[in-house]
Amino acid sequence: NQFCEAGIGYDEVGCGISSSSTKLLIKGGTVVNAHHQEIADVYVKDGIIVAVKPNLTVGDDVKVIDATGKFVMPGGIDPHTHLAMEALNTESVDDFFSGQAAALAGGTTMHIDFVIPVNGSLIAGLEAYEKKAKKSCMDYGFHMVITKFDDIVSRDMEIMVKEKGINSFKFFLAYKGVLMVNDELLLEGLKRCKSLGALAMVHAENGDAVFEGQKRMIQLGITGPEGHALSRPPLLEGEATARAIRLAGFVNTPLYVVHVMSIDAMEEIAKARKSGQRVIGEPVVSGLALDDSGLWDSDFTTASKYVMSPPIRASGHGKALQDALSNGVLQLVGTDHCVFNSTQKASGIDDFRKIPNGVNGIEERMHLVWDLMVESGQISVTDYVRVTSTECARIFNIYPRKGAIIAGSDADIIILNPKSTFEINARSHHSRTDTNVYEGRRGKVTFSL
Numbered sequence: 001n002q003f004c005e006a007g008i009g010y011d012e013v014g015c016g017i018s019s020s021s022t023k024l025l026i027k028g029g030t031v032v033n034a035h036h037q038e039i040a041d042v043y044v045k046d047g048i049i050v051a052v053k054p055n056l057t058v059g060d061d062v063k064v065i066d067a068t069g070k071f072v073m074p075g076g077i078d079p080h081t082h083l084a085m086e087a088l089n090t091e092s093v094d095d096f097f098s099g100q101a102a103a104l105a106g107g108t109t110m111h112i113d114f115v116i117p118v119n120g121s122l123i124a125g126l127e128a129y130e131k132k133a134k135k136s137c138m139d140y141g142f143h144m145v146i147t148k149f150d151d152i153v154s155r156d157m158e159i160m161v162k163e164k165g166i167n168s169f170k171f172f173l174a175y176k177g178v179l180m181v182n183d184e185l186l187l188e189g190l191k192r193c194k195s196l197g198a199l200a201m202v203h204a205e206n207g208d209a210v211f212e213g214q215k216r217m218i219q220l221g222i223t224g225p226e227g228h229a230l231s232r233p234p235l236l237e238g239e240a241t242a243r244a245i246r247l248a249g250f251v252n253t254p255l256y257v258v259h260v261m262s263i264d265a266m267e268e269i270a271k272a273r274k275s276g277q278r279v280i281g282e283p284v285v286s287g288l289a290l291d292d293s294g295l296w297d298s299d300f301t302t303a304s305k306y307v308m309s310p311p312i313r314a315s316g317h318g319k320a321l322q323d324a325l326s327n328g329v330l331q332l333v334g335t336d337h338c339v340f341n342s343t344q345k346a347s348g349i350d351d352f353r354k355i356p357n358g359v360n361g362i363e364e365r366m367h368l369v370w371d372l373m374v375e376s377g378q379i380s381v382t383d384y385v386r387v388t389s390t391e392c393a394r395i396f397n398i399y400p401r402k403g404a405i406i407a408g409s410d411a412d413i414i415i416l417n418p419k420s421t422f423e424i425n426a427r428s429h430h431s432r433t434d435t436n437v438y439e440g441r442r443g444k445v446t447f448s449l
């Protein structure tokens, strides 16, 4: 996959030491990869891991970081973000600098964002996103969204794969009249992905039925944020997931389902995988950690901060998604980080359809997966590395340069102190948004290199 390296060190955003300009020895920590963990030292030079061995000796010119009692792990890779994304006549407030600063502060050292085409043009869309990304302070990659299909898009998909290093294409089955594609277009797109060896991704909700559900809520006089959840229930996510899986099966090409939020969608993925179909399921941290109760809060600012699509589901879905992550039905965790501040969300005070969709998570993902899954004993530390970093690197073809602590890999490293604790809140987070859906949850102090 395309990925771009930021030209400045992470120290410039106050998140750690720039490993690109320093010789470093990280000493005595538990080095964790997806396949193995051991107590070892990690020697880094010019931003690359040179050696991983116990008891390394180095010269006086090397900065030594004592990692005794800590976990030394590959930096998180977030497969799903929307920085500076335009929606409903506004733009998400975290751009490629503030969103990445937040990511680094939370132990994520790379993310993959979605290029939105300009009037259907992939080339114009990529140009716009390359401009947005100029202010980057860490590595990133791009997926490409497909909103129309014709000979030009077909040709440009090939250019993306062969010249631009973008080999994942996303199809929205929701957001009718804006980004949504119909089955005919999805089929064309799936066939083109297959012929290019690219990976098709779907936002799986039945957009026509969501549109109908929204009208129904407004007719009933339900205009608040709870109407958002009520208008697009899990069965519409299950239907679209099943449809996309079957069409991908019909074309015989792999499918990646983004932000799996419900048991209904997860069970479709489980069934397909059991039958041998290559389907990848990505839960996001909001779906794993939250339930929909916040959407019923009587305070609009509080309730609207939880509005995202597919919606955060009723209690029970999150635990089922956690179980699916631990037993391998779902493979990697994203965030869908797409933040709007409370003033922007207030555009929908009289009509939930006008609330810009999206929640935070780029800074909190690593903490919450640790807290929910490792601290609870549901997954091992090696599995933690797999679901937060390695699996993403493998799926998007950047492993082992990313997602591993082995000689030759990029020195995208985090050091996590399992004995520490801090409180997550909107006052101290690094994102530009003024609210946080994980307010009051706990994290572990993590240092990103």
Ligand SMILES: NC(=O)NCCC(=O)O
Pocket: 082, 203, 307, 308, 309, 310, 336, 338, 357, 358, 359
């Ligand atoms: N998820 C969300 O609510 N906003 C971002 C766009 C998308 O991924 O659907």
Ligand SMILES: [Zn+2]
Pocket: 203, 258, 259, 309, 310
């Ligand atoms: Zn989506």
Ligand SMILES: [Zn+2]
Pocket: 080, 081, 082, 336
């Ligand atoms: Zn998204």
